[in-house]
Amino acid sequence: MKRILFLTLLLLMFSCYEIERDCKSFRTGKYEFKYTIDGVEKTGQFIRTDSLNIDYYEGLIDTSSVRWINDCEFVLKKLNPKTNAEKDAIHMKILSTTDSSYAFEYKLAVKKPNRPVNVEKGVAYIVE
DSSP states (O other): OHHHHHHHHHHHHHHHOOOOOOGGGGSSEEEEEEEEETTEEEEEEEEEOSSEEEEEETTEEEEEEEEEEETTEEEEEESSOSSTGGGSOEEEEEEEEOSSEEEEEEEESSOOTTOOOOOEEEEEEEOO
16 A cells, blocks of 8 residues: 555656746757867857758858757758768757757667667757
8 A cells, every 4th residue: 555655656746747848939049059079078059940050160150951840859951961971860859948948869860770879968058
């Protein structure tokens, strides 16, 4: 009986807690994020419209198309890929939001045979 009561309380505790995901507020805008290359932390920016994502990093500009799957998930596909790896689409998912940022994860949109799925995470902050 104690076990059932404990499990019921535990279930109620976790069912009452809901992560905020106001994804529509982050569909477009100007954002900043941090990333690490060879142990060095760097900052990049991007501007996203309803159909384009323009990245600014290390003095380069890169543009991708944006295709929304639902309010919290979209696929990025580079418009002018320079390598075969850049031709692969990226699946982005907004995990949680605050008033000025959102946490996300991303991975290749299509699973490659004989390759593990590599999921990366990050946080984007509103600029301006």
